[in-house]
Amino acid sequence: MATLHVVLPRPVMAACPQDDVMILLSSDFWPYVTAADSLEQELKTRCPAIHIRRLYLDQLKTVTQKAERRQTAPSLVFPIGTEAVVAAQKRFPAIPIVFSMVLDPSPSLLAGQNIYGVVLDIPCQEIWKQLKSIAPHVSRPGILYTDDSWGTARNMANILRENGINPVLIKIDSSEQIQHGIEDILRLSDALIAIPDTNIYNKIVAPRIIFEAIRHRKPFVGLSKNFTESGALLSVDSDYEDIGIQAADMGLDILSGNVPASRIQFPRKFSTSLNLHTARLIGLVPGSETIKAFNIVAY
Amino acid sequence: MNKKCLILSIVLVFSSLQAHARPLGKEALLFENIPKVVTASRQVVTVLESPATATIITRQDIVHSGYNSVTQLLRYVAGVDFFKTTGAGFNIGMRGVNGLHANNVLILVDGRPIYSPVRNTNQCALIPEVPDDIERIEVIRGPGSVLYGSNAFSGVINIITRSPEAINGIQITGSAGTFSDELYSLTAGKRFGNWSYKLVSAWTQKNSTADHDKQIKGLWKMSGELNYEKMPGNNYNLSFGFAKGKLLVVPARPVTPFDQDGFDGFLRSRMNWDDLKLDLWWRHFDNSGDAMPSSKLHWRFDHIDMLLQNQYILGDHTVIGGIEGRVCSLGATTYDKWHNQFIGSVFGEDHWKLTHRLDVFTGLRMDYQTEAHAALSPRLSIVYSLLHNQSIRFTASQAFKYPSYLQNYIDMNVPGFEHQGNQGLDPERLSSMELAYQMVNPSRLSLSASIFYNYYDNIIDLDYTAKNQGVYITYENLYDIYQYGGEIGFQYRYSLNLLLRGNYSYVWKQKKDGITFGPVPTNQINGEFRYDFDLGLWVDMRIHWQDHSDYSIGLLAPLSWETYGSPGDFQDITPLPGEWQELSGFTLADLSMGFISPDRKWNIAAAVHNLFHSTHQETPDGNDAGTTFTARLSLMF
Secondary structure (H helix, E strand, O other): OOOOOOOOOOOOOOOOOOOOEEOOOOOOOHHHHHHHHHHHHHHHHOOOOOEEEEHHHHHHHHHHHHHHHHHOOEEEEEEEOOHHHHHHHOOOOOOOOOEEEOOOHHHHHHHHOOOEEEOOOOOHHHHHHHHHHHOOOOOOOEEEEHHHHHHHHHHHHHHHHHOOOOOOEOOOOOOHHHHHHHHHHHHHOOEOOOOOOOOOOOOOOOOHHHHHHOOOOEEEEEEEEEHHOOOOOOEEEEEEHHHHHHHHHHHHHHHHOOOOOOEEEEOOOOEEEHHHHHHHHHHOOOOOOHHHHEEEOOO | HHHHHHHHHHHHHHHOOOOOOOOOOOOOHOOOOOOOEOOOOOOOOOOHHHEEEEEOOHHHHHHHHHHOOHHHHHHHHEEEEEEEEOOEEEEEEEEEEEOOOOOOHHHHHHOOEEEEEEEEEHHHHOOHHHOOEEEEOOOEEEEOOOHOOOOOOOEEEEEEOHHHHHHEEEEEEEEEEOOOOEEEEEHHHHHHHOOEEEEEEEEEOOOOOOOOOOOOOEEEEEEEEEEEEEOOEEEEOOOOOOEEEEEEEEEOOOOOOOOEEEEEEEEEEHHHHHHHEEEEEEEEEEEOOOOOOOOEEEEEEEEEEEEEEEEEOOOOOOEEEEEEEEEEEEOOOOOOOOEEEEEEEEEEEEEEEEEEEEEEEEEEEEEEOOOOEEEEEEEEEEEEEEEEEEEEEEEEEEEEEEHHHHHHHOOOOOOEEEEEEEOOOOEEEEEEEEEEEEEEOOOOEEEEEEEEEEEEEEEEEEEEEEEEEEEEEEEEEEEEEEEEEEEEEEEEEEEOOOEEEEEEEEEEOOOOOOOEEEEOEEEEEEEEEEEEEEOOOEEEEEEEEEEOOOEEEEHHOOOOOHOOOOOHHHOOOOOOOOOOOEEOOOOEEEEEEEEEEOOOOOEEEEEEEOOOOOOOOOOOOOOOOOOEEEEEEEEEE
């Protein structure tokens, strides 16, 4: 596992807030629960006096109605997952919200002044660094996008250009164009990097892309380890446990009256998965030192 | 984006639904696995690419069912012939071949076959019927011998248990129901760095008698595993399991259920080094009882199995290849015969991705057994993707089943009744062709349809003659039969809360007098209605209909052990032709409902089987199936 940033355990805060906070989970999907567990643990460790309420989205309506009657709204809400953030924004427009486990949040989601959080997105530089470590020959990465992901694709392309890399961008306008788009991008570029776009990288189209990338002998960087397990060359995943801790850091800063350095933060810890089968298939021979830095997927 | 892309994105959001999960945001792209199935090809392939028809019973299905025995869920799978033989016993067959001894389907637990070589029956007592320990069940219809060898005749059922990471804590479950149906279990699992462990302990008792009045003694089951993961894909696993108590030795038979005190346990070691897998296990089975009219039985067998498998990737080809071996010592004191048996196998299958739309599976397996010698099992499967989520497939394959130990060696002599094994038996063979269509979209609408033609030859059955005022019975390769049929099924998610399922199965089978086949209906229909309320409550209704079933139990058709009285009564028996008999069709409904607490720390579920008390017979010995009720409470720590 390639650990980029080590976070040491925090001591108990000197001036510890004793507020009521709410952790709101979109569902009991395990990544959400993992982040919520570490968030809650971090809050309890650093501020034993803090009062934590943990809810699932299903319960929000009932609980907030009771809370409104008793006028005990929380001082801060930690929504986990996109759906919880949307609900928290509606219910608590005037109190600070520190979200986590949200991928590629829309501008409307980040619009409020009370919104802080940790996204799931991996910084483009990190993806590029990992790709180069396993495929040093890559110089023209490709990006497929649709209208929905134009902003993300543009940002990624700009960052790559700032680093002297000239990416190939191809837009897909309809489902009929997907196959052609895949073939074109693999022909014109020497690697393909996935961006969060439900029109392209869903469970129906993704296997096709993975297959075509292998057939064209081109590295494909998936969105998560699940992609790598299905045949993508590599993926960079954030650490859900650390994201919970990071959200707790931000929340405690806000409750203590401090302003976080950045309202929206990237994850601090990553791990990179490599599919050795795919590497062999597309003609890459990673050295043993390189392999040690990756989670190896044997599918 | 045009409408299709929009629909695609909506589909993705819907597809992220869990039992009580709200729709996810874009992060669903990171979390969701692309559906895969392993049993059909020993490779990880998507359901659409699978070379055989696969149905997956998910953990969500298991939890929602509220059943103490998850095997009951098999009744609702298309193409599965399921009937309860007693209050607790059951029998499983597929596509119209349902022997009274559940011996035409290979049941695996985490890839380990559990059938008994004594009768080729599946040793149901060791099925981890603890719902807390089952992740999913893959049901593969059609021959599977190309990869799994003998007994993977008309289908393969692979029960996949939960990983320590999935359990992640302790779960205690208590369940009780009518007819003395009780189950108490403790499941614990956790991961610590590179190490993980799992421990499952359960005590259960079930009414296993035909008249529903008695109860068998409790059965204690325990299993566990210790896993060390050096790095992903490189791990060592040591596991064990046993069941001790009353074992249902013969899962189904036309006479009194055959319960005996016994022990059935295994010790297993699995090692994975990237593509290379080495699987070793030892199984010990020992039981005794007094079900036979003339004397006590003491059956025992030990076998050591070894599987070495590797996967190679050569261009567009993914090749699975391996060798398997079994050394078995088995015997029954009643018959005064103890034998060693050896089975050796070589297998391989190539998955060739010819184009992005076309997958070709070509496989061959060769087995050798000391008694029945060599058997070949080829398979060719061509899968063509019509659209992103649809495929059409043609499969031609052969499967086989070796004679059981009893068929080879039974040697029982009582006055008027002489029973001799035959060591010259050939393996039973099945040649099959199948055409199938699948559309997979679990978030909205999934469809499947298949038609098949099966030809069985060398079927082993009782051959009886009159001899010295008694009966002389032995086994012979007597018959060939053919059958054809088909299945269609759908799953439709109407909304976030409502799920509908249905399937229809048809099979026509050539009749042959004297064949020991269980009752198999020509037509079956299953339906399911499931509603998940937002606050953690669910309701699940399953309905099953099947028309009348023909069956023949050969010589013993009109008899039961009770009617024998003393051995001297055999003198009155004269050989009888196998008579075809009929069970009437019936409809039954199962209702389950449950609630999971908001903090997910506890849940309750209740299930009513045969809700409308449909008076019907599922068993050849003619006992009515009654309504049963089960309630379950689970606590998680």
